Amino acid sequence: MCLNGYIKVLFGQLAALDHNGEVMSVTISDIEQAYSALAKQVVRTPMLNSSRLDALAGRRIVVKAECLQRTGSFKYRGASHALNTLNRAEKANGVIAYSSGNHAQGVALAAQERNIPATIVMPDDAPTNKIANTRAYGARVVTYQRGVESREAIGDSIAKRDGLALIKPYDDHRVIAGQASVGVEISQQCSELGLDDFSVLCCCGGGGLSAGIALVLEAYNTGAQLHTCEPNAFDDTARSLITGTRQTNATETGSICDAILTPSPGEFTFPILQRLAGTGLVASDTEVLKAIAVAFDTLKLVVEPGGAIALAAALFSDQLPDSDTLVVVLSGGNVDPRIFQQALGLNR
Amino acid sequence: MCLNGYIKVLFGQLAALDHNGEVMSVTISDIEQAYSALAKQVVRTPMLNSSRLDALAGRRIVVKAECLQRTGSFKYRGASHALNTLNRAEKANGVIAYSSGNHAQGVALAAQERNIPATIVMPDDAPTNKIANTRAYGARVVTYQRGVESREAIGDSIAKRDGLALIKPYDDHRVIAGQASVGVEISQQCSELGLDDFSVLCCCGGGGLSAGIALVLEAYNTGAQLHTCEPNAFDDTARSLITGTRQTNATETGSICDAILTPSPGEFTFPILQRLAGTGLVASDTEVLKAIAVAFDTLKLVVEPGGAIALAAALFSDQLPDSDTLVVVLSGGNVDPRIFQQALGLNR
Numbered sequence: 098m099c100l101n102g103y104i105k106v107l108f109g110q111l112a113a114l115d116h117n118g119e120v121m122s123v124t125i126s127d128i129e130q131a132y133s134a135l136a137k138q139v140v141r142t143p144m145l146n147s148s149r150l151d152a153l154a155g156r157r158i159v160v161k162a163e164c165l166q167r168t169g170s171f172k173y174r175g176a177s178h179a180l181n182t183l184n185r186a187e188k189a190n191g192v193i194a195y196s197s198g199n200h201a202q203g204v205a206l207a208a209q210e211r212n213i214p215a216t217i218v219m220p221d222d223a224p225t226n227k228i229a230n231t232r233a234y235g236a237r238v239v240t241y242q243r244g245v246e247s248r249e250a251i252g253d254s255i256a257k258r259d260g261l262a263l264i265k266p267y268d269d270h271r272v273i274a275g276q277a278s279v280g281v282e283i284s285q286q287c288s289e290l291g292l293d294d295f296s297v298l299c300c301c302g303g304g305g306l307s308a309g310i311a312l313v314l315e316a317y318n319t320g321a322q323l324h325t326c327e328p329n330a331f332d333d334t335a336r337s338l339i340t341g342t343r344q345t346n347a348t349e350t351g352s353i354c355d356a357i358l359t360p361s362p363g364e365f366t367f368p369i370l371q372r373l374a375g376t377g378l379v380a381s382d383t384e385v386l387k388a389i390a391v392a393f394d395t396l397k398l399v400v401e402p403g404g405a406i407a408l409a410a411a412l413f414s415d416q417l418p419d420s421d422t423l424v425v426v427l428s429g430g431n432v433d434p435r436i437f438q439q440a441l442g443l444n445r
Numbered sequence: 446m447c448l449n450g451y452i453k454v455l456f457g458q459l460a461a462l463d464h465n466g467e468v469m470s471v472t473i474s475d476i477e478q479a480y481s482a483l484a485k486q487v488v489r490t491p492m493l494n495s496s497r498l499d500a501l502a503g504r505r506i507v508v509k510a511e512c513l514q515r516t517g518s519f520k521y522r523g524a525s526h527a528l529n530t531l532n533r534a535e536k537a538n539g540v541i542a543y544s545s546g547n548h549a550q551g552v553a554l555a556a557q558e559r560n561i562p563a564t565i566v567m568p569d570d571a572p573t574n575k576i577a578n579t580r581a582y583g584a585r586v587v588t589y590q591r592g593v594e595s596r597e598a599i600g601d602s603i604a605k606r607d608g609l610a611l612i613k614p615y616d617d618h619r620v621i622a623g624q625a626s627v628g629v630e631i632s633q634q635c636s637e638l639g640l641d642d643f644s645v646l647c648c649c650g651g652g653g654l655s656a657g658i659a660l661v662l663e664a665y666n667t668g669a670q671l672h673t674c675e676p677n678a679f680d681d682t683a684r685s686l687i688t689g690t691r692q693t694n695a696t697e698t699g700s701i702c703d704a705i706l707t708p709s710p711g712e713f714t715f716p717i718l719q720r721l722a723g724t725g726l727v728a729s730d731t732e733v734l735k736a737i738a739v740a741f742d743t744l745k746l747v748v749e750p751g752g753a754i755a756l757a758a759a760l761f762s763d764q765l766p767d768s769d770t771l772v773v774v775l776s777g778g779n780v781d782p783r784i785f786q787q788a789l790g791l792n793r
Contacts, residue, residue, distance in 0.1 A: 140491065140493065141491075142491070143488065143489075143490070143491055143513065145488065145513060147515075148554065148557075148582070149578065149581055152581075162513075164745045165491065165493060165510075165744070165745055165746075167495075169745050206496065209496075226742070230497065233497055233500075234496070234497075390782075393747050393782070393785070394574070394782075396513070397512045397513055397517050397746065397747040397748075397778030397779075398513075398745065398746070398747065399741050399745040399746065399747060400745075430745030431745075434738075434741070434742075434789040434790075437741070437789060438786045438789055438790070441782040441785060441786055442782075442786070
């Protein structure tokens with residue numbers, strides 16, 4: 098773990114230092130302030146279920162359909178909250194973000210809605226629909242070669258040169274607080290549904306969404322634990338949770354789950370997950386394709402590979418917690434039509 | 446129009462006689478009673494939008510995502526309400542329904558949840574997933590040849606022989622009142638969204654859903670008018686609205702919109718639509734496939750052909766009303782995977 102990372106837990110707050118040595122923390126108060134503003138800006142996505150899905154999983158499954166969020170993923174929440182907090186000069190100068198596609202679209206639309214100029218650094222192998230949609234939301238797109246160039250270096254360089262505010266995809270307390278609004282809704286909706294023995298399964302790339310949800314589950318005394326879900330060969334978080342130090346993946350390409358192929362857990366997100374998350378779960382690309390087909394058939398939802406990984410784990414993992422109900426976060430739906438067709442073509 | 450059909454409008458109530466000469470009417474009080482019980486049984490489906498969809502349509506579009514309803518279509522609402530009203534003896538004897546697939550699944554699941562035996566009469570050319578799902582919800586399925594045999598005759602015959610309560614797909618005031626709960630939600634949600642100049646576009650087979658919604662739009666003084674949407678060659682309602690008498694289609698097969706290929710407008714639903722609906726709209730099967738692809742891309746929703754007809758009309762019709770916003774009902778999502786793959790393969 099980086100030295101300027103996690104340092105202490107004070108009165109239920111997680112505190113850490115950012116690169117400038119300032120205290121970084123995400124408290125339930127931060128999260129509730131974010132939620133309060135976001136409630137008018139985001140879709141309160143539904144929690145859905147299906148008796149046929151329950152039969153397939155052998156257990157009650159309730160999905161949080163965050164693929165129905167504006168721009169097709171939860172990333173719009175963190176982006177919107179980060180932009181809500183900018184001052185007038187920052188808004189006038191514009192923002193920059195790097196992303197494989199969903200944070201890109203979230204920042205682009207949130208910026209467009211506020212008349213803030215946005216520049217997005219995206220890998221040139223990102224799904225073409227994600228690049229096209231980011232442009233359609235009015236952003237300037239700069240591409241780079243994933244695995245060869247560093248998106249962080251490119252983003253930092255342009256940000257400094259043009260005086261742009263950098264909106265990181267997960268290692269930013271504003272972004273974590275924004276994504277945590279998913280957790281607030283899950284807590285409310287589980288209460289409305291009368292669920293009192295549940296675990297939450299959530300995709301994990303950099304960990305902004307899963308860390309945010311985990312903080313809420315703790316603060317609201319739900320008794321529920323969050324389990325991160327990753328592709329088999331990109332299980333950096335699962336391994337980091339076992340070793341207690343941030344592990345990296347051997348490669349950045351080679352899975353259809355493009356949205357969650359980050360090199361390692363976040364500097365600020367991992368300490369939260371280390372403290373709060375249960376066993377990290379994994380699933381194969383084939384299991385992800387099957388999960389996409391199951392969501393199509395039983396829930397009528399379009400889910401992208403990275404967004405279906407938690408459902409894949411719920412259906413196929415042998416390391417599941419033994420709660421009565423699994424709350425499965427379907428985090429995004431920006432799937433390439435050819436991948437979706439491939440999923441629908443399985444077993445026929 | 447049948448002689449024992451529409452006879453009078455009394456104090457805002459539409460009254461008609463059923464086959465036994467009893468007064469058939471659907472009042473806003475009936476609808477609100479149905480809604481009150483259904484609120485705990487159905488999904489309050491979200492109203493969703495997309496700036497990219499608005500750009501395609503050249504106007505603000507808000508969809509009512511009823512494809513996310515239990516069993517994948519609005520039909521679960523009317524079925525649930527009809528079963529809510531059965532007496533103990535009727536529940537013990539069981540129910541029967543005839544349906545091309547969505548009413549089938551709605552009745553099957555609603556019956557299964559209440560431990561009521563269900564028999565469903567379905568055409569043998571219904572999508573295989575609709576027949577399989579109906580069986581998965583615990584119903585006994587009896588098939589017939591569409592266009593050769595009469596499902597009404599088969600349903601009536603089995604109902605009499607076995608003493609089953611017949612749950613008709615649309616010409617039943619309980620079913621209309623149940624489907625009307627979609628209209629109650631639309632009215633509430635449009636108010637929440639601050640929409641005050643909108644029209645509602647809705648698929649139309651027998652007319653239960655569209656008649657139910659139209660009654661609510663009127664009773665709540667929304668100022669909004671409903672427009673029925675049908676496949677080009679199955680525009681019986683559009684022609685009936687022009688002529689003022691119930692027209693029939695030349696055939697019962699030949700469109701991918703299997704859910705809405707009814708022979709003519711309903712006896713009880715048509716007088717409601719005649720009084721309240723605007724110009725009937727139509728769309729081609731190719732436009733429906735494009736609408737399915739647009740819903741996939743911009744909304745992350747799985748919509749079946751019959752459920753996408755209103756979106757097809759919103760995107761392609763040249764007879765649209767000039768409201769600021771079009772509220773488009775996406776009524777179902779039980780699509781054959783091969784049809785969905787065909788839609789995604791367009792223009793590539």
